[in-house]
Amino acid sequence: MSTALSAIERFSRYQSDDAQSVAPVHCPVRDVLDRIGDKWSMLMIMTLATRPKRFSELHRAVRDISKRMLTQTLRDLERDGLITRHVFPTKPPSVEYRLAPLGQSLLEPMANLIDWADRRYSDIHAARARFDAASSDVPP
Amino acid sequence: MSTALSAIERFSRYQSDDAQSVAPVHCPVRDVLDRIGDKWSMLMIMTLATRPKRFSELHRAVRDISKRMLTQTLRDLERDGLITRHVFPTKPPSVEYRLAPLGQSLLEPMANLIDWADRRYSDIHAARARFDAASSDVPP
DNA sequence: GAGAGCAGGTCTAATATATAGACCTTGGTG
DNA sequence: CACCAAGGTCTATATATTAGACCTGCTCTC
Numbered sequence: 404m405s406t407a408l409s410a411i412e413r414f415s416r417y418q419s420d421d422a423q424s425v426a427p428v429h430c431p432v433r434d435v436l437d438r439i440g441d442k443w444s445m446l447m448i449m450t451l452a453t454r455p456k457r458f459s460e461l462h463r464a465v466r467d468i469s470k471r472m473l474t475q476t477l478r479d480l481e482r483d484g485l486i487t488r489h490v491f492p493t494k495p496p497s498v499e500y501r502l503a504p505l506g507q508s509l510l511e512p513m514a515n516l517i518d519w520a521d522r523r524y525s526d527i528h529a530a531r532a533r534f535d536a537a538s539s540d541v542p543p
Numbered sequence: 544m545s546t547a548l549s550a551i552e553r554f555s556r557y558q559s560d561d562a563q564s565v566a567p568v569h570c571p572v573r574d575v576l577d578r579i580g581d582k583w584s585m586l587m588i589m590t591l592a593t594r595p596k597r598f599s600e601l602h603r604a605v606r607d608i609s610k611r612m613l614t615q616t617l618r619d620l621e622r623d624g625l626i627t628r629h630v631f632p633t634k635p636p637s638v639e640y641r642l643a644p645l646g647q648s649l650l651e652p653m654a655n656l657i658d659w660a661d662r663r664y665s666d667i668h669a670a671r672a673r674f675d676a677a678s679s680d681v682p683p
Numbered sequence: 684g685a686g687a688g689c690a691g692g693t694c695t696a697a698t699a700t701a702t703a704g705a706c707c708t709t710g711g712t713g
Numbered sequence: 714c715a716c717c718a719a720g721g722t723c724t725a726t727a728t729a730t731t732a733g734a735c736c737t738g739c740t741c742t743c
Contacts, residue, residue, distance in 0.1 A: 408592070408650060408651070408654050409654075410654045410655075410657040410658040410661060411589055411592045411593070411650065411653075411654050411657060412593070413657075413661065414589055414657055414661075415589070415590070415592070415593050418590060418604050418605070431660055431661055431664035432589075432657055432660050432661065433586070434660075434664065434667075435659075435660035435663070435664060435667065436585060436586065436660065437582075438667075440580055440581075440582070440585055441580070441582075442577075442580065442581075442701085445576060445580055446573070446576065449551055449554055449555070449572075450555070450558060452548070452551045452555070453551070453552070453555055457719085457720090458719070458720055458721080459718095459719065459720075462720095464558050465558070467702095468701095468702095469701070469702050469703065469704090470703095470704090470720085470721070470722085471701080471702075471703095471721090471722080471723085472700090472701065472702080473721095474720085474721065474722080475701095481674065482670065482671055482674040482675070483667045483670055483671055483674075484666060484667060484669070484670025484671070484673075484674075485667075485670075490720095493719090494709070494710050494711075494718095494719095495708085495709065495710070495711095495718060495719045495720075496709090496719070496720075497719065497720080498719080498720065498721090505663060505666055505667070505670065508659070508663065509659060509663075510548060510551065511548070511655075512652075512655040512656045512658070512659045513551075513656070514548050514549075514550045514551050515550075515651075515652040515655050515656075516652045516653070516655075516656060517550040517551060517553075517554055517572055518550040518652070519575075519648070519649060519652045520571055520572050520574075520575035520576065521550060521553065521554075521571055521572065523575070523645060523648065523649075524571035524574065524575060526624060526645055527574075527575065527578075527623045527624060527625075527645070529624070530622065530623055530624025530625075530645070531622055531623055531624070533624075534621065534622040534623075534624075535622070582729090582730085597690085597691090598690070598691055598692080599689090599690065599691075602691095607731095608730095608731095609730065609731050609732065609733090610691085610692070610693085610732095610733095611692090611693080611694085611730080611731080611732095612729090612730065612731080613692095614691085614692065614693080630691095633690090634690095634738075634739050634740070635689060635690045635691075635737085635738065635739065635740085636690070636691075636738090637690065637691080638690080638691065638692090
């Protein structure tokens with residue numbers, strides 16, 4: 404446990420108050436978190452985990468993303484080397500997205516998070532319900 | 544490895560095409576990811592990992608968040624039972640935020656992610672540079 | 684005892700990001 | 714000819730985020 408947590412220790416060093424002097428927002432953690440911690444990136448990685456998929460398959464799998472954001476998210480992931488894009492000269496052309504090795508390597512850490520989400524889901528919901536009940540009770 | 548990945552398998556079942564019929568956006572994973580996968584939540588959790596902190600300490604630690612978003616992020620995390628809020632009747636009153644047990648339990652999975660970020664940072668940057676070079680070469 | 688300062692916020696207006704949904708292209712089909 | 718792919722792009726609108734002024738009590742300095 405404390406092995407993994409040392410990563411957070413290391414991180415917090417980037418965050419110390421006196422880091423004002425250094426470049427304002429450039430710890431690697433922030434940088435990476437800003438990428439994969441956006442609204443859709445993790446979801447895309449996970450959706451591509453089992454097998455490569457085409458643009459419209461991805462759109463069907465995550466039905467509430469707009470095409471524009473889908474395109475943009477995929478471009479950004481490609482730019483960062485997490486996925487690759489392959490165009491097949493069929494008519495009409497089809498485009499396949501697949502995890503690059505770098506993206507593959509993200510799968511395991513991400514799976515731990517998913518696992519946590521799955522197991523703690525009910526706790527979170529309970530807490531949420533409790534909080535809402537409490538705040539709708541007191542106010543008047 | 545495949546142990547953790549089974550979580551992703553499980554997830555992808557929620558995503559299957561024919562899930563159109565079921566509630567549109569309600570797999571637990573989406574739900575949790577939408578919470579902790581926003582712009583600031585993970586950062587807050589990590590910043591609170593080492594010890595409890597007060598409002599203004601948090602603001603100093605993450606200097607590019609606005610007060611408004613700081614307040615809102617903290618409320619949301621409190622609502623979901625990840626952190627707790629303690630008001631001390633000093634003058635002026637001070638407010639301390641600390642990880643709740645649920646938040647603590649998130650630390651380990653998150654640490655794996657941080658660790659990944661730290662180790663793969665340079666790969667990501669290299670990929671980014673390569674991509675940008677390629678796309679500024681071809682266009683004309 | 685007037686003025687400044689601090690902690691933890693809230694409020695408003697401006698800016699940045701995301702969304703829905705129309706449209707484009709290049710063939711093939713009925 | 715009209716229409717349907719697939720993989721996008723474009724535009725107008727809705728939503729999120731920001732900066733920064735302001736508020737409330739109380740205390741400290743002069």
